Structures are given as C-alpha cells and as structure tokens.
Amino acid sequence: MSKTKAVSAENLRARVEELSGESVFACYQCGMCSAGCPLADEMDRLPSQVIRDLQLEDISLLDSNAMWVCASCLACEVRCPKGVDLAKLMEALRQLHLRKELDHVSINDMTQEEIRKLPQIALVAGFRKKTG
Amino acid sequence: MSEEKLTQIYIMGKAYDVPTGITIMDAMEYAGYRFIRGAGCRSGFCGACGTVYRKDDDYQLEFALACQEMVEEGMHLTQLPFTPAPRSDYVLGELNPKENVLLQHYPAVARCVSCNTCTKACPQDIEVMDYVQAALRGDLEKVAELSFDCIQCGLCSMRCPADIKHYHVAQMARRLYSVTDSPEPEHLNARMQQMNDGAFDKEMDELMAMSLDGLKQRYAERVIEGKEEAS
Amino acid sequence: MLSWQDSGRRRGRLMTGIPYFPGCSLKDTASGFETSAQYVMEKLGMPLEELERWNCCGTVSSLTTDDLMHHLASVRNFVRVQDLGQSELVALCAMCYNTLARTAGRINTDAEERDKINQFMDREEDYEGNVQILHLLQVLKERVNWENLEAQVTHSLEGLKVACYYGCTLVRPKPVAIDDTEQPTIMDEALESVGAESIPFAFSTECCGTYQVVDRRDLSIEQSFRVLNSAARAGANVIATACPLCQHNLEEALREVGTKAELGSIQIVYFTELLAAALGMDLEELPEGIQQLLKQHAMVEGGA
Numbered sequence: 001m002s003k004t005k006a007v008s009a010e011n012l013r014a015r016v017e018e019l020s021g022e023s024v025f026a027c028y029q030c031g032m033c034s035a036g037c038p039l040a041d042e043m044d045r046l047p048s049q050v051i052r053d054l055q056l057e058d059i060s061l062l063d064s065n066a067m068w069v070c071a072s073c074l075a076c077e078v079r080c081p082k083g084v085d086l087a088k089l090m091e092a093l094r095q096l097h098l099r100k101e102l103d104h105v106s107i108n109d110m111t112q113e114e115i116r117k118l119p120q121i122a123l124v125a126g127f128r129k130k131t132g
Numbered sequence: 133m134s135e136e137k138l139t140q141i142y143i144m145g146k147a148y149d150v151p152t153g154i155t156i157m158d159a160m161e162y163a164g165y166r167f168i169r170g171a172g173c174r175s176g177f178c179g180a181c182g183t184v185y186r187k188d189d190d191y192q193l194e195f196a197l198a199c200q201e202m203v204e205e206g207m208h209l210t211q212l213p214f215t216p217a218p219r220s221d222y223v224l225g226e227l228n229p230k231e232n233v234l235l236q237h238y239p240a241v242a243r244c245v246s247c248n249t250c251t252k253a254c255p256q257d258i259e260v261m262d263y264v265q266a267a268l269r270g271d272l273e274k275v276a277e278l279s280f281d282c283i284q285c286g287l288c289s290m291r292c293p294a295d296i297k298h299y300h301v302a303q304m305a306r307r308l309y310s311v312t313d314s315p316e317p318e319h320l321n322a323r324m325q326q327m328n329d330g331a332f333d334k335e336m337d338e339l340m341a342m343s344l345d346g347l348k349q350r351y352a353e354r355v356i357e358g359k360e361e362a363s
Numbered sequence: 364m365l366s367w368q369d370s371g372r373r374r375g376r377l378m379t380g381i382p383y384f385p386g387c388s389l390k391d392t393a394s395g396f397e398t399s400a401q402y403v404m405e406k407l408g409m410p411l412e413e414l415e416r417w418n419c420c421g422t423v424s425s426l427t428t429d430d431l432m433h434h435l436a437s438v439r440n441f442v443r444v445q446d447l448g449q450s451e452l453v454a455l456c457a458m459c460y461n462t463l464a465r466t467a468g469r470i471n472t473d474a475e476e477r478d479k480i481n482q483f484m485d486r487e488e489d490y491e492g493n494v495q496i497l498h499l500l501q502v503l504k505e506r507v508n509w510e511n512l513e514a515q516v517t518h519s520l521e522g523l524k525v526a527c528y529y530g531c532t533l534v535r536p537k538p539v540a541i542d543d544t545e546q547p548t549i550m551d552e553a554l555e556s557v558g559a560e561s562i563p564f565a566f567s568t569e570c571c572g573t574y575q576v577v578d579r580r581d582l583s584i585e586q587s588f589r590v591l592n593s594a595a596r597a598g599a600n601v602i603a604t605a606c607p608l609c610q611h612n613l614e615e616a617l618r619e620v621g622t623k624a625e626l627g628s629i630q631i632v633y634f635t636e637l638l639a640a641a642l643g644m645d646l647e648e649l650p651e652g653i654q655q656l657l658k659q660h661a662m663v664e665g666g667a
Binding site: 232244245246247248251252261262265268269270271293 | 385387388390391392416417418419421432433435436439484486
C-alpha cells in the first residue's frame with residue numbers, strides 16, 4: 001500500500017483556521033476583497049466566495065483554482081473592514097495541498113528555455129508558493 | 133584481547149565489539165561485513181563510503197566517511213552507498229557562461245531555504261549552503277571555490293528538504309569555471325603539447341605491443357619516484 | 364565559541380555606510396538596480412555596505428502560523444547584521460524588503476519563536492531580536508532628506524514624466540508599509556526632488572502578477588499590461604520600479620503588447636537608475652531605452 005497524496009476534506013474550516021490564525025466567521029460578505037482582487041476574474045470563485053465556502057465548509061473549494069491564481073498581493077487583507085487576512089486563508093488552502101506533496105508547479109516539467117527567461121526572484125517566489 | 137582495547141558499536145542496529153582505534157570501514161569488515169558497494173579508494177577521496185551515525189545519548193545524526201572516521205564507543209551507524217540524484221545532461225562547450233546555467237539545469241536550487249542541513253551533513257567541512265546560495269545568484273567562481281573539496285558522497289542531497297542536488301550543481305560550476313574564467317594550467321598545456329608533438333609515441337607503441345608477461349615484468353621492475361634505490 | 368578577541372573584531376567593525384542586503388537577483392539579472400543605487404549612495408556619503416555571507420531572504424513571506432522554517436533564511440541575515448555590531452539593514456528590492464521586514468516584525472516580538480529558531484540554527488550566534496529593516500526610499504527620505512538629494516543633482520530630470528510604480532510589497536501589509544497603503548508618494552517625492560514630474564496613475568499599487576509569471580505567464584502579462592496602460596494613459600513616458608520582478612513582468616508585457624498605440628514608447632526603469640542619472644552617472648551605464656529618453660530631455664553630460 002503506497003502513500004496517498006490527497007487532501008483530506010475533514011474539518012476543513014478548523015484546519016484552515018488553525019494554519020492561518022484567522023477566524024472565517026468574522027467575514028460579513030461585504031465583497032471588498034473581491035472588488036480589489038486583481039486576479040478575481042481568473043478565479044473560478046470570487047475571494048469573498050472562498051471565505052463563504054469556508055464558513056459553510058463546502059469542500060469543493062479544495063478543487064478551486066482560486067488559491068493558485070492568488071498572487072498574495074494583499075489587496076484583500078489591507079481593505080477588509082473586519083481585518084480578516086484572506087491572504088493567509090489562501091496560503092492555508094495552498095499548504096493543505098503542498099504538505100501532501102501535491103505541488104502545483106512541476107519542476108520536472110519545466111524546460112531550460114522557460115527557466116532561462118526567468119529571474120531568480122520569480123523562481124524562488126513561484127516555488128515557495130506552489131511547491132512543497 | 134583485553135577489554136580496554138575493544139569498542140562497542142552498533143552496525144545497522146546490531147552490537148559488535150571491535151578493536152579500538154580503527155576506522156568504521158575496518159570495523160565493519162572486522163565484524164564480518166563485506167563491502168560490495170560503498171567502498172572505493174579507502175583514502176577519503178572517492179565518496180563511496182558515506183556513513184550516517186549517532187552516538188549513545190545523542191539525538192542528532194552525524195555524518196562521515198567510513199574509511200576516515202574512527203569508531204567510538206556507542207556509535208550507531210549505517211551506510212549510504214548510493215544517492216539517486218539525477219545529473220542533468222549538458223555539453224560543456226555549448227553552455228553560455230553569461231546565463232545562470234546552474235539554475236537552468238538544476239532549478240531546485242531556487243528552493244533552498246537556507247536551513248544549513250547540507251553543511252551539517254558534509255564530511256568534508258564544506259560550506260555547502262553558501263555555495264548553493266552562490267549558485268542561485270550566478271556566482272560561478274564562488275561555487276567552484278567553496279566546493280573544491282567535494283567528493284560527491286551525496287549525503288547533502290539525501291538530507292536536503294528542497295531536494296537539491298548539491299554536488300552535481302557544484303561539479304557543473306567547477307567544470308564551467310575551469311573552461312571560462314580560471315587561469316590556464318600552463319603545465320598541463322605544456323604536457324599536452326608534448327603529447328601532440330609525439331614525444332611519447334615511441335613508448336606508447338612499445339607498451340601496446342607488449343605481451344601480458346612483459347607488462348607484468350615492466351610493472352614489477354618499475355622505478356618509483358623518490359625511491360630509485362628500491363630493492 | 365568565539366574568543367573575546369574575535370567578538371571584538373567582528374562586532375566593532377568600522378562602518379562608513381549602511382548594511383545592505385542585495386537579494387538573489389541584484390547580482391546578475393537586475394544588476395542595474397544595484398550599481399545605480401550604489402552610485403547614488405556614494406554621492407550622498409552613505410555607501411551601501413554589502414553584508415558578508417548573506418543568503419536569499421525567500422522573496423515571499425510564509426503566511427502560515429506554524430511555519431518557522433521559511434523564516435530561517437531571513438533570520439540568518441539578521442544574525443549577519445548583528446555580527447557587524449549593527450542593527451539596521453537596508454534593502455533595494457521591494458520583495459526582499461517586505462519579506463525581511465515581515466519576518467523581523469514577527470521574530471523580534473515573539474521570544475518563543477526566536478528561541479526555537481536560535482536553537483535550530485546551532486552553528487550561528489543567537490539572534491537577539493533587534494534588527495530593523497529599511498527600504499532605500501526610507502533612508503533617502505529620513506536620513507538623507509530631499510533637500511540634500513536635490514543639492515547633489517547635476518542633471519535635472521526636468522521634462523521627464525515619471526509614473527512611480529509601487530506594486531504590492533512596499534505598501535502592504537500596513538505594519539511594513541513605507542508609506543500610505545493606497546496613495547503612497549515617497550517614490551514620487553524622491554523623483555520630484557531631482558526634477559522629474561511625477562504622474563499619478565490609478566494602478567500604482569496594483570499587482571504586476573508577481574510569481575504567476577512562472578506557470579501562468581498569461582496572468583502576469585495581463586496584469587502588467589493594465590499597469591502599463593494606466594501609466595501611459597496618464598501621460599507618463601517612464602515607469603519607475605523598485606522590484607526586479609515588477610521590472611521583469613512589466614518589460615515582458617511591454618515586449619508582448621508593446622505595439623498597442625496607447626503605450627507609446629514608454630520606458631521602464633529602476634527608480635535608482637533615474638536618481639543616478641540625475642546625480643551625474645554616465646548615461647552609457649544605463650539601459651539603451653533610458654539613455655535615449657534622457658538625451659531627448661536635453662540632459663547634456665558635464666553640464667548642470
């Protein structure tokens with residue numbers, strides 16, 4: 001029997017709150033985060049919907065692309081009227097995957113040509129956010 | 133043998149009393165182990181005999197070369213004869229030294245978290261983390277300089293949480309540096325010139341034409357530099 | 364263990380300048396940022412003194428509560444600052460500034476976490492929790508001040524319309540912001556003091572797409588294009604950046620969609636390159652596009 005590389009859906013909200021240190025019920029769904037998120041139109045659910053999904057423990061959230069499209073720009077965090085750090089929630093969702101070896105970027109599949117064009121700063125940041 | 137002249141060690145969990153003051157490799161052979169892999173030059177140069185050990189009452193792992201390290205009382209050890217670290221293919225002459233080719237071939241270098249675990253695993257006292265960082269910022273000379281004593285034992289790569297292949301990165305750096313920036317080895321160039329001019333052709337032809345017995349005799353009668361009056 | 368002699372020698376090293384942290388990209392891919400900054404600081408009598416044996420800070424902040432490992436990289440650099448007997452570290456790269464500052468904020472105040480890190484880094488001296496991180500713009504505003512910067516100008520940038528692009532990491536989150544989060548002006552002030560006209564634009568603090576360039580290049584191109592477009596429409600002919608990744612992403616977007624008429628011939632440059640030009644740096648040391656732009660604005664070499 002080999003290792004299972006899958007994210008458990010159990011106690012999703014509690015685990016995300018513990019990893020992030022944030023309380024999802026502080027959010028009253030005003031939508032400021034979604035309004036300010038520069039990458040919201042690329043996400044399959046809005047930032048405010050991500051936190052709603054956590055409140056309701058909608059486990060389909062684990063398959064969303066939102067956490068991977070997020071650029072950690074912190075526009076959401078800085079504008080939330082309740083002081084909820086959505087960036088930390090996004091990070092927690094990423095870490096749930098990365099700590100199960102479910103990397104979002106495959107270094108094996110990167111070509112030398114791709115790497116050649118990128119400054120170190122991009123690689124270090126991309127690997128830190130999308131590989132475990 | 134009296135008690136004081138024995139040291140108790142644990143080889144893969146099993147206790148053995150071995151003579152005090154011998155190397156781990158000698159101790160393992162004394163205990164009856166035969167090295168089919170994981171032994172090479174027995175002189176601290178080939179990197180084949182990477183050893184991981186721990187001492188009684190110590191939680192930390194330590195790292196050494198079996199052929200160099202002496203046994204100690206309460207040593208718990210195991211061998212790591214091989215590190216499955218993939219080496220990137222390249223043709224030295226086709227690399228562009230103006231680019232960060234180290235990163236292109238070994239992008240995991242960008243995953244270094246500066247934990248220093250590699251440095252702690254190195255039996256050669258190399259500042260491994262420092263050369264990985266130098267590789268990240270494209271400082272070829274620094275990588276070459278710091279990694280000079282590397283013998284490719286692989287212990288660093290086995291311990292790295294980022295799965296970096298330190299010794300492959302370093303070897304690539306040293307090779308590229310020698311081609312691009314390091315000073316010309318004049319003595320080597322002179323010898324190459326001699327060879328290309330045919331200075332050794334006659335001797336080589338003689339050797340190639342010799343019989344096996346002739347070669348054996350030539351070997352037995354060879355003159356060792358500094359010992360010209362050997363019997 | 365260091366002998367008292369070693370301690371004294373290391374801790375009391377005479378510094379004429381300020382400890383400086385380059386970061387992974389400033390030695391090759393973004394070397395123009397460093398050389399121009401060093402030129403400026405030499406002129407101002409406060410040279411940047413590179414830390415010895417520094418390591419990559421990590422570029423981004425690790426945001427989970429339980430992860431101390433990814434803060435190690437920054438803390439190790441703080442120990443290097445301590446080794447010099449100093450307590451301040453200046454960064455040029457906005458991402459480095461942000462990552463170092465966030466870690467300092469956390470580790471300086473949390474003794475338990477600091478203790479854990481110190482125990483883990485058992486080959487380093489203990490980090491005492493006193494290092495403060497500064498961005499070059501803060502040093503220029505607070506230690507040099509704008510009047511002194513202006514006094515060093517030999518080639519005014521008058522006529523240049525500069526859109527100052529702050530991006531994310533200089534202004535978010537608030538505890539590490541070097542200026543107002545929504546309407547920062549510190550970079551604008553710097554460039555105005557050397558004669559340039561600052562062009563405010565709506566996207567000055569919008570994200571360039573950052574690390575998405577690695578596996579979703581389409582996203583960073585799109586984001587960066589919005590920034591370029593906003594600056595160009597506001598009338599800028601130059602965008603000043605403070606981050607090698609912003610610089611890269613903006614340049615890539617320009618290369619890819621540069622044919623769009625509204626972008627004109629906008630140039631992208633590190634803010635220190637503009638400052639250096641104003642303080643007399645040889646234009647030949649600047650990127651081609653900037654040289655042309657500066658010459659267009661009647662910057663005659665050798666004349667004030």
